[in-house]
Amino acid sequence: MADSSVDARTTGTRPSTSRSFYDKEVQAILWQVVILTIVIGAGYYLYSNMQYNLEKRQIKTGFDFLSREAGFEIGESLIQYSAASTYARAFVVGIINTLYMAAIGIVLATIIGTVIGIATLSQNWLVAKLTEWYIHILRNIPVLLQIIFWYVVFLNDRFFQDARGAEPLFGDVFVTIRGIYAPIPLAHVGWTAALIAIPVAVVAVWILSAWAKRRQTLTGETFPTFWVGTAVLLGLPVIAWLAFGAPWEFESPRATRFGLRGGGRVTPEFMAVLVGLTVYTSAFIAEIVRAGILSVHKGQTEAGRALGLRDSTIMYQIILPQALRVIIPPTTSQYLNLTKNSSLAVAVGYPDLVSTGNTTLNQTGQAPEAILIMMAVYLSISLGISLFMNWYNAKIQLVER
């Protein structure tokens, strides 16, 4: 009798193999098929419709325009570009400008946001109130408005002098309506070596901190990672620079009939977008950091104090590592927002991807292609940031042992 009492489910022999329409699994699969069909169908409809209309209106299509000569100039570019370059290169200039803006913006917004976020929890009443107002005001004004506000400020002759006949602020540094001009080092192997030394130093510090951490886990001995790391970061480039002849030749901006020429230069368009994006995003990051810190139980601080640790040690060794788990996911969204918001640069004429892409679109008339390229690039950048941040997030999560 024991045999006959075995449940059919565990033996895998069900009375009937045909599945009912009301089976949950069957319904789930059916719904997925239906939704997939709708999505593909809608996509196909849009695509074929576009093709039909483009053909009907005899609008040229295809990507062969990318290899044609662009014929327009771009105000600022980190790579060689002239009107004789191709449309493809104009796109690349825009992509690099966008990435450049996003990278600097993300770094600055993170630093400012973290400092402000911590400051809102300060015991000092004034500091806490000021930073609170910083957050409330800046994150509630649309970022486009902020960018335009800064652009108007930078172009105002009440704040900045005319570039024609400008007086230097000090040395050969000029602050004018057309931006900040400063001497830049002339190309020399010494400067190149110093530049290469920077990533080398970063890797060295990373290895050093990993070593210090392991040693501390094993022996309990601490190592002044911060100070040694800073010394390496600053020292290595300087040593490289000294080793390769310590060049000290600069190209200074010089006055011409049409304002200043030569030297290094930051344009007001770049500054307006950078300041606008950074300040706006930093307000959000500050809120995230504040929330992250508050999410760590008060008992942690009290336990740290009971052990006689200093407040800064408690913050950096106990609170922040735990808070990071709460901080990282929403901060990722802010990084993505900042990157995408950089497309607002077009409003003040900073030649980002949207700006050069729009110009290309207009000169060639090939709207779907140009828009497609822009969308693909933003998607790739955003997915790249997401992947990196997800990896970092996974790395700092609690590892249960």
Next chain:
Amino acid sequence: MMGFKRTLAVAAITAFSATSALAGASLDAVVKRGELICGVNTGLGGFSIPDSAGKWTGLDVDVCKAVAAAILKDASKVKFVPLTAQQRFTALQTGEVDILSRNTTWTLTRDTSLGLNFAGVSYYDGQGFMVPKKLNVKSAKELDGATVCVQPGTTTELNLADYFRANGMSFTPVVIEKLQEVNAAFFSGRCDVYTTDASGLASIRKNDAPNGKSEDYVILPEIISKEPLGPVVRHGDDQFFDIVKWTLNALIEAEEYGVTAANAADMAKSSKNPGVQRLLGTTPGMGKALGLDEQWALRAISAVGNYGEIWKKNIEPLGLPRGVNNLWTQGGIMYAPPAR
């Protein structure tokens, strides 16, 4: 950003709209709607600019009004849609506007691969340079190293690069989409030079110079390009294209015959000139050929005046000489094919 959004929007419309672009679709749509949608500049005095009451005036605006008078029998049935240089072609291609009358230069690429048709020339223009007087520049050849304000997506932007390359000079462009913001950038001293069509420079100098000090700015003598400006329609509706083309021609021919807004109705009755009789519908045939009634040109001329009147009203106040835009009988090149 608005520009980008609009571009996206029209791209979406391209994808979604299946209905239009049949033969005669543009005209059908205009008649059915009872309104002509006309793309104009966002605010260029003399060509298209809204006054304090929101009424649009200017040469480009009058062309649209004339077309509305010809087709819809009412010059007021026009909706004006202000477009930036970057938005204009996409807006026309996707059917957001029926006609683009926005100081737009006729070029081969635009006429072909953009899928557009230029319906003649309403203004023969050329690209010039404007600089502050205090820079003491006498010729465009002295502009090596200058910072130049320009609008993106224009022929101006391309001619500018060509001109500096051809003359072995360099420049730094400041490229801003919104006309009002380029103006502000130039007048604040962000740029040394402003470049656009000579008519545009005159208009901007007169209307936008800070504190009305237009005398502080000079337009350099060099004209570096040919910029024939005219109304544009989409490919795909030849009848509508014909109507726009011949409405413009009718305005020019009316000046030749001395038909004005004031005397057009009388001349239709009393003129003994067979050319005038054909134009104004006293001798039937022209309207039928276009698929309109015979009073199409009479209405257009009565509504906005002949080409000379339009010029006097809109362009003369900018202080621009008529020059090549004079009739061919007056030493210019404004020449309408005969309406017969």
